[in-house]
Amino acid sequence: SQQGEEDPQALSIQEGENATMNCSYKTSINNLQWYRQNSGRGLVHLILIRSNEREKHSGRLRVTLDTSKKSSSLLITASRAADTASYFCATDASTANSKLTFGKGITLSVRP
């Protein structure tokens, strides 16, 4: 079963605009991670945010985490056509035998 659920399922924006993607989860977590997948390729790790962190930045990426709402958002600023990909959130639950669990992903299309 999926722990994280991304929203929206698909997003289409113009180059230069910002893209905001959301992830909600159900149980307590140690950390939440965002990954990117280009068509037919392996996932690439973007950013990891721990449960005691509220915001993290990496280049044009900004991730926020609200543990009280069990939600996270990924913001890509000044998007480029090359940002077109699927984006996944993954959660590391706070259980003894936890494993990283992925959502179904968001398809982002950036129009040039």
Add this chain to the structure above:
Amino acid sequence: DSGVTQTPKHLITATGQRVTLRCSPRSGDLSVYWYQQSLDQGLQFLIQYYNGEERAKGNILERFSAQQFPDLHSELNLSSLELGDSALYFCASSAGDRGRSPLHFGNGTRLTVT
């Protein structure tokens, strides 16, 4: 380049057959994870090994098995294949044995069962 190598890239086989997928983790990583990705099920965790030992099991069918060898490479064996087993199979590796550190993914093996 993630440093994780998966072979073969593509595999086409018939129902009822058996195949072996191979994964070499990133240098220094002790954990290997196997995931199955299909359009309708998304990315499903199958199994994890850490330094040769099974660490966690997910939605892995009894027809599927895996192992991690002393040199840390891993193999996923799929037997009595069915049409529904057609999917992308990913291997990922990480330094630790829990989900506390990022996973590094290979480019996958695309399995087509006809």
